[in-house]
Amino acid sequence: MNNLRLGKKMTYKNKLALLALCSALFAAGTAMAKPGNADKGKEVYDKRCTWCHGAEGDGAGAAQDYLNPPPRDFTSGNYKIKTSSFEDMTPNDDDIFRMIRDGMPGTAMPGWSDLLSEQEMWDLAAYLKSFAGFDKPPEKQVDYGTQVKSSAESIEKGKKLFEDGDRCVECHGKSGKGSASKRLKGGGGERTWPRNLTKPWTFIGSSDPKDIYTRISTGIAGTEMPSFADPKSKNVLSVEERWHVANYVESLAKTGMTVNAENTVIKADKVEGELPATTDDKRWNESVPTAFYLVPQIIGEERYFKPSNDTIIVRAMYNDKMVALLMEWDDRTKSIPGDESAEKIADEPIAEDGVAVQLPVVIPTEMRKPYFGMGDESHPVNIWHWKSGTKSEPEAANLLNSLGFKAIEKRDAAAVGLKTVSSYSDGTWKVLMYRPLTTQAADKDIQFAEGKFIPVAFAAWDGSNNSEKGSKHTMTTWYWLLLKPATGSRPLVAALAIMVLFAGGLLWWARSAGRAAGRQH
Amino acid sequence: MNTTQKRRIPLLLQMALVIFGTYFGFILVFDVLLGQLIPKSLLTMYMVFVVSGVLMVYTFTEEGTRELTAPIKALVEDPSKRNIRNVVFVIVPLLAGYYTYSSMLPSFDPPTELRTIHPAPPNKFKAYGKSFDLTKLENPYRKFEKEDPAKFKEHVREGGDVYIKNCQYCHGDKLDGKGPYAPGLNPTPLNFQDVGTIAQLQESFLFWRIATGGPGLPDEAAPWISSMPIWENFITEDETWKVILFLYDYTGRRPRTWEHE
Numbered sequence: 001m002n003n004l005r006l007g008k009k010m011t012y013k014n015k016l017a018l019l020a021l022c023s024a025l026f027a028a029g030t031a032m033a034k035p036g037n038a039d040k041g042k043e044v045y046d047k048r049c050t051w052c053h054g055a056e057g058d059g060a061g062a063a064q065d066y067l068n069p070p071p072r073d074f075t076s077g078n079y080k081i082k083t084s085s086f087e088d089m090t091p092n093d094d095d096i097f098r099m100i101r102d103g104m105p106g107t108a109m110p111g112w113s114d115l116l117s118e119q120e121m122w123d124l125a126a127y128l129k130s131f132a133g134f135d136k137p138p139e140k141q142v143d144y145g146t147q148v149k150s151s152a153e154s155i156e157k158g159k160k161l162f163e164d165g166d167r168c169v170e171c172h173g174k175s176g177k178g179s180a181s182k183r184l185k186g187g188g189g190e191r192t193w194p195r196n197l198t199k200p201w202t203f204i205g206s207s208d209p210k211d212i213y214t215r216i217s218t219g220i221a222g223t224e225m226p227s228f229a230d231p232k233s234k235n236v237l238s239v240e241e242r243w244h245v246a247n248y249v250e251s252l253a254k255t256g257m258t259v260n261a262e263n264t265v266i267k268a269d270k271v272e273g274e275l276p277a278t279t280d281d282k283r284w285n286e287s288v289p290t291a292f293y294l295v296p297q298i299i300g301e302e303r304y305f306k307p308s309n310d311t312i313i314v315r316a317m318y319n320d321k322m323v324a325l326l327m328e329w330d331d332r333t334k335s336i337p338g339d340e341s342a343e344k345i346a347d348e349p350i351a352e353d354g355v356a357v358q359l360p361v362v363i364p365t366e367m368r369k370p371y372f373g374m375g376d377e378s379h380p381v382n383i384w385h386w387k388s389g390t391k392s393e394p395e396a397a398n399l400l401n402s403l404g405f406k407a408i409e410k411r412d413a414a415a416v417g418l419k420t421v422s423s424y425s426d427g428t429w430k431v432l433m434y435r436p437l438t439t440q441a442a443d444k445d446i447q448f449a450e451g452k453f454i455p456v457a458f459a460a461w462d463g464s465n466n467s468e469k470g471s472k473h474t475m476t477t478w479y480w481l482l483l484k485p486a487t488g489s490r491p492l493v494a495a496l497a498i499m500v501l502f503a504g505g506l507l508w509w510a511r512s513a514g515r516a517a518g519r520q521h
Numbered sequence: 522m523n524t525t526q527k528r529r530i531p532l533l534l535q536m537a538l539v540i541f542g543t544y545f546g547f548i549l550v551f552d553v554l555l556g557q558l559i560p561k562s563l564l565t566m567y568m569v570f571v572v573s574g575v576l577m578v579y580t581f582t583e584e585g586t587r588e589l590t591a592p593i594k595a596l597v598e599d600p601s602k603r604n605i606r607n608v609v610f611v612i613v614p615l616l617a618g619y620y621t622y623s624s625m626l627p628s629f630d631p632p633t634e635l636r637t638i639h640p641a642p643p644n645k646f647k648a649y650g651k652s653f654d655l656t657k658l659e660n661p662y663r664k665f666e667k668e669d670p671a672k673f674k675e676h677v678r679e680g681g682d683v684y685i686k687n688c689q690y691c692h693g694d695k696l697d698g699k700g701p702y703a704p705g706l707n708p709t710p711l712n713f714q715d716v717g718t719i720a721q722l723q724e725s726f727l728f729w730r731i732a733t734g735g736p737g738l739p740d741e742a743a744p745w746i747s748s749m750p751i752w753e754n755f756i757t758e759d760e761t762w763k764v765i766l767f768l769y770d771y772t773g774r775r776p777r778t779w780e781h782e
Contacts, residue, residue: 048694051682051684051685051689051694052685052694061685062685062686063685063686063689108689108700109694110693110694110695110699112695114695115695259704264631265629265631267629293702293704293705295702295748296690298690298702298750299734299748299750299751300750300754310705367632367634367635367743368740368745369745369746371736371744371745372745372746376736451627453631477706477707477746478745478746480631482629484627485627487627491621491625491626492622494621494622495618495621495625496618498614498617498618498621499615499618500614502613502614502617502618503610503614507610509597510597513597514598
């Protein structure tokens with residue numbers, strides 16, 4: 001999950017480009033692909049592609065060890081995203097062309113259409129095929145039959161097929177978040193994670209139902225995703241059934257949870273009485289969720305290159321005594337060191353999962369904030385750090401004061417009233433953190449105040465994915481937390497007063513003008 | 522009044538057209554054409570100048586003032602315009618009330634952060650355990666471009682390896698500032714393909730920016746939010762110079778030098 005490049009814009013652009021291409025091809029009325037010149041393709045390849053894919057096309061470029069998924073090894077002949085039948089390894093030229101042009105969301109592969117001409121991309125496609133010795137077009141294509149349009153009925157059927165006999169659930173989990181019960185490996189022996197189907201922006205071959213249908217039909221070469229069109233499989237699905245599953249998978253997208261770059265403020269509503277005591281309290285549904293991108297920590301030792309999660313969702317509430325923050329993020333594994341079922345599916349050794357909230361000790365009145373990576377010498381931060389616990393130790397809330405990552409002071413969380421409540425269910429962690437609005441030590445703890453824009457940042461750890469080092473986590477840059485003051489009646493009163501004033505003034509003007517006119521007559 | 526004046530647009534309408542035309546002109550040029558949102562406070566300030574300027578021009582002569590205010594006066598005083606007057610007298614207080622209400626609602630727009638992207642560099646800075654003089658600093662590998670092109674190419678290649686292992690996550694495979702993690706960062710990573718970035722800078726400036734990273738920025742550039750790592754912790758002095766060669770080579774840009782200035 002290396003790529004956050006995304007979502008709506010990308011898909012829209014893809015669609016537009018695809019539409020343009022389709023109509024162009026239709027107009028031409030000839031074979032799909034244009035002939036490419038492999039020799040010319042080599043020139044482009046040597047300048048643009050070797051960095052990741054290697055001079056020999058074997059995926060052994062300089063970036064090989066830093067990317068997940070790793071750069072494609074073209075010599076293996078495994079093409080993940082293709083439209084030829086599962087029985088035939090050979091991809092269509094068009095499949096290769098499309099990946100070069102549009103890139104692969106959820107990976108480090110960008111789309112190249114802004115830097116390369118169409119002919120150059122066809123040339124590249126011809127050259128890439130030569131690495132695996134593909135010299136003939138594939139003999140069989142995916143059978144699309146008649147597309148079943150998405151409907152409540154089709155989605156319902158798809159859901160049944162998805163869950164039936166653990167067909168898809170085995171790896172993707174019931175929620176589709178990929179909360180797996182199985183360790184998965186890629187063609188190169190590397191650890192792979194099942195796709196989180198609720199995040200369509202990470203689908204490397206696009207989240208259009210037709211593309212999802214294709215993946216279900218061909219499987220994904222070089223991974224454990226099998227073909228469900230293969231009659232030899234006990235899980236085989238008919239053409240129609242595959243359309244139902246594709247429609248169901250499309251419906252899993254949690255579009256309300258996607259990041260809106262404009263939305264940088266977590267707005268905490270003021271509530272009367274007690275704050276919610278659990279992560280599933282119904283009142284959280286009324287709180288507006290704010291989603292942020294998580295990026296891996298690559299600014300300080302040791303760096304973290306292969307994260308397994310890319311977003312975190314935050315909600316907040318407060319009352320006259322306390323503030324509560326609810327963090328929600330996807331994690332395929334509940335990582336409890338010492339727990340057998342957790343260790344079975346993880347790469348050992350596993351560490352605890354965790355989440356942290358970072359706040360400045362002093363709410364800035366000017367632009368100057370503490371350094372976003374754990375504060376700096378003159379600007380300390382509070383860090384509220386929850387850890388999921390081990391088999392022998394319970395989960396815990398920790399409080400840290402930090403002046404940069406080399407100057408961290410551990411403090412007593414209970415003494416300042418910092419408390420946490422957590423829950424894990426089918427690929428989702430939810431952690432609720434509370435703290436009194438004010439504390440005894442104003443020089444050490446942030447003192448919350450209504451209506452102020454408070455910088456806030458987050459971090460998350462996946463203990464089953466390289467997190468034995470504390471520095472290997474994902475994080476956000478600074479965003480804002482706002483304790484929304486109750487509006488009260490002041491704006492309304494003021495508005496009414498202004499209206500009366502204006503109306504009165506206008507009437508007086510009209511009357512005096514009328515009188516003046518009367519005198520003139 | 523003569524005939525030419527009669528065909529003219531009434532002064533009040535003219536004034537309204539000029540003011541709104543300027544307002545939407547600003548929005549069209551900055552927000553739509555240039556894609557650079559013009560800050561609200563700045564626009565308000567400009568419009569105050571525009572409105573007061575326009576008012577001054579239109580009320581420069583007494584005749585002008587009279588003509589300008591005539592339609593308003595007529596609306597209030599002319600009994601035949603009673604219906605329009607009543608409508609205006611309802612709408613104006615409502616608008617004023619609405620404006621007051623919405624401006625008194627608490628704002629949830631976060632404070633804007635203005636920062637200098639390419640701040641003035643210091644004369645001297647410390648990195649790799651020594652002091653560098655930016656006024657004299659040059660890329661030790663640049664000379665091979667003429668003297669030994671094969672060797673130069675090799676250095677560019679080495680710089681490319683450094684780039685792809687360290688920089689592409691944010692600045693992108695295509696050096697366009699759209700790496701996989703770019704959407705999660707604010708400020709966003711620099712686009713080296715753009716004419717406004719490395720093409721405007723000297724190699725020594727890049728060396729300073731890379732070696733000392735975000736925390737090495739002066740205060741006007743908001744070092745506390747920059748995600749640029751302190752690269753002297755991760756790559757050697759040599760590697761830094763080589764990656765600079767690569768940035769210019771891949772984008773086809775030329776560094777600025779003292780000679781050209």
